[in-house]
Amino acid sequence: MVWELDSSDGRLELTTGVTGPAARMGHRLTIAMAWRASVQWSGDEPTAVELTVDVDSLEVVRGEGGVTPLSGPEKAVARANALKVLDGKKFPHIVYRTSAVAEAAEGYVLTGTLQIRDRVRDCAIDLRVEDLGDSWRMSCDAVVSHADFGLKPYSLMMGAMKVADEVAVSFTAERAKTG
Incomplete structure (x- = not known):
């Protein structure tokens, strides 16, 4: 059996x-x-x-902090800068593949590799699984470092302000038990 999931699921x-x-x-x-x-x-x-991520789908949803609220044009600039850092035209996908799946107390430990651009790194993920009755909720949180993948975080003002090296990743999806 194979489950196929996508952004409509989480x-x-x-x-x-x-x-x-x-x-x-x-x-x-x-x-x-x-x-x-x-x-x-x-x-x-x-x-x-x-799991395959479409780099060109990148959308800046919101911005917290800053001197002024994040405007629409600033979101577009942030998107363009992120696509440049990820080299989205040359590398249109980010891919995570498991080499092992092991049962754990709250779900599963996924052991595998994460590929961003042309770099592949080992990556273990604790996937939480909740029984919601009619469906399963899967979720995980991870941290990815720009440096681990040879990415140079975007910076302004000669480096006086730049995107932090570590990026927090959050994933949640639901799957019906039948169908």
């Missing part, structure tokens, strides 16, 4: 930080991205997961 969000002497002037961004996942099953146990 959300994948990134939250950036701001660092540098002028960090108070910058916005901490919440970014949404479209995704699709395939979960392979053997009987009642998941055996493999592959």
Whole structure:
């Protein structure tokens, strides 16, 4: 059996930080991205997961902090800068593939690799699974470092304000028990 999931089943969000002497002037961004996942099953146990994120789907949802509220044009500039950092034209997808799935107290531990641009890094994820009666809710949180993938965070004012190296990733999806 194979489960096919996508953005209509949940959300994948990134939250950036701001660092540098002028960090108070910058916005901490919440970014949404479209995704699709395939979960392979053997009987009642998941055996493999592959999640693919569409880089061009990147949307700046909101910005917290900053001197003024984040405007529409500023969201567009932040999106363009993020796509440049990710080299979205050359590398249109971010991919996570498991090499092992192990049962854990609150769900599963997914062990695998994360590929951003042309770099692949080992990545373990604690996937929480909740029984909602008619459906399952799957969720996880992780931190990804720009430096681990050779990405240079966007900066302004000669580095006095820049996107923090670590980006928080949050994923939640629901799947009906039948169908």
